[in-house]
Amino acid sequence: MLRKLTARGERWPLSRPFRISRGVKTQADVVTVEIAADGAVGMGEATPYGRYGETTDSVLTQIEGVRAAIEAGASREALQVLLPAGAARNALDCALWDIEAKLCGRTVAEMIGAPEPRRMVTAVTISLDAPSVMGEAANSLSGCPLIKVKVDANDPVAAVRAVREAAPLARLIVDPNESWSVAQLEVWQAEMCALEVALLEQPIPAEEDRALERLKPLVPICADEAVHVRADLKKLAGRYQAVNIKLDKTGGLTEALALREAASAMGMTLMVGCMIGTSLAMTPALHVARDANFVDLDGPWWLAQDRENRLVFSDGWLTPPSHGWGMHAARP
Template sequence: MKLTIHTFQLPLRHTFSITHESRDVMPSLIVELSQDGLSGFGEATETRYYGITLENMSQRLEALRPVIETARLDAPEAFWEHMRAHLADAPFILCALDQAAHDLYGKLHNTTVYERWGLSMEQVPRSNYTIGMASIPEMVSKMEDQPWPLYKIKLGTSHDLEIIKALRAKTDAVFRIDANTAWTAEQTLEYAPRLKELGVEFIEQPLKANDWEGMKQVYANCALPVIADESCHVEADVARCYGFFHGINIKLMKCGGLTPARRMAEHAKKLGLKVMAGCMTESSVGISAIAQLLPLLDYVDMDGAMLLSEDPAEGVSLDANGYASFSARKGTGAQLKKLA
């Protein structure tokens, strides 16, 4: 295989704010693995609050180039295990390589990833559209700029209920709340009944990731289901969340790619947990990979490419009802536009 590293500064439609940061541009690294005239693509975005930059990801990949380019692609899962031996401490890079390997393998064998897994897209969840934190007028404007049946609202302010009331006055859409670890157990239990009345479906990660005592209290008494995000990064975290959350949100970059994400989803289902997959602010390369998991999911947040004013890639997209529209290409269906 041949490794090619592409870097992009992805421009956002609006300033995107969460508890951790605000940004207008998302730096992204896209890995291309090529063999027999075909290419597979995978993505990892810069996340500075985790210490992940384009520079250190690129340097690590260059150092591993001889290992990557001499590896066999007998199966993406075997490739992932081979790469994990070198990248156990770098799940974002491992994710990009794993996505690219799944994409390339599918293209080489004329199958989509989900077909290879024996899955059907007949019944899958629709994606929410995310409204980042801003002033209430700005959040209302963002929502009205993108009519959608299902919104995820980023909270973590001193006036969170007022935000939801203002947005609810403008739409009948279903709401999901992502507090991004900003609340206490007491706040969560106080807010939840009112949020439920305002048409909120669930609350994502209300407490800090290590506040297990608080989550035990919330899990037992909350008027709404609670979904783990920051508390569930890797496979070992799935069992840890049982009895503290009603479901988990799987992020491909945090867990290391499609290979572990599929196992996490299957494990969660066996435990009776709801399963969600979420995205970063990323191009259609990463979104196309997430879409392969749809038949295993109860909820999905795969609007990352919609938050961009310019997408360097194409593949799986979302229709006006929030459902995935698939590319005719095999693998994950991803492709860089300049190579199309």
């Protein structure tokens, strides 16, 4: 079956700045893919990430390099060989899932033999700022079941304490985005434990995580930048207790589902996360988030405006779109 591939970069302004230890974002720069065939269109979205050397232009160049194969009918399985894990493969892989669902008359959930995604708790993120400002943000989110706190190495304890005091009942994920040293982690993890932090996400640089083998964790430590695909799991044992699965890292839903299964078999705690993007990027991840221990898919919550088929966010809960990606027809 011949297909037509379209790929473009898009910019989606944020409603307020999003700060982490690496910098600040005021817009989401994404790559959107459309694959048209036999009257149907499958869509996918990915966010190029500078941490991995990606830009909008580099991702579009990767996609252009496999255009002929995709338009000639390359399968999702073939795509895993054509491109490495990353944003370009993610956008294409998700578009291939979507077009297949629309052409075969089954939803993606039916294709993978799982229930349709349902309303679920998602983390809502408090971006890096002065502790007093972060406490104010937490106060407005105090009814949310799960809050993610972005910190750096500049007095993170004060920031987390301010959030904890404002939201005493919420589970907390603390994310330093690789900004701590091993020595700082050894000191601060006791404070994180005292503040009842549920998960500590990638506190030290992934390249230095061998040091975690000698650390006795007081709070479960989650691999983010340290894990992209199944092949990375073999080095995580003895270092991490959890893994954060992101489709932009795995290169799409196909590998994300496989990583989820492999990590579960190892007894790892499962987290499903995201980059900042629209609901088109989050919807495929809902199929990985099913029964995950932690879900962090609030990317669209930061946007000034989302796509038409959007996730609905309310008090730390997300509701899947009623139609659109991965569904052959609108739900009744």
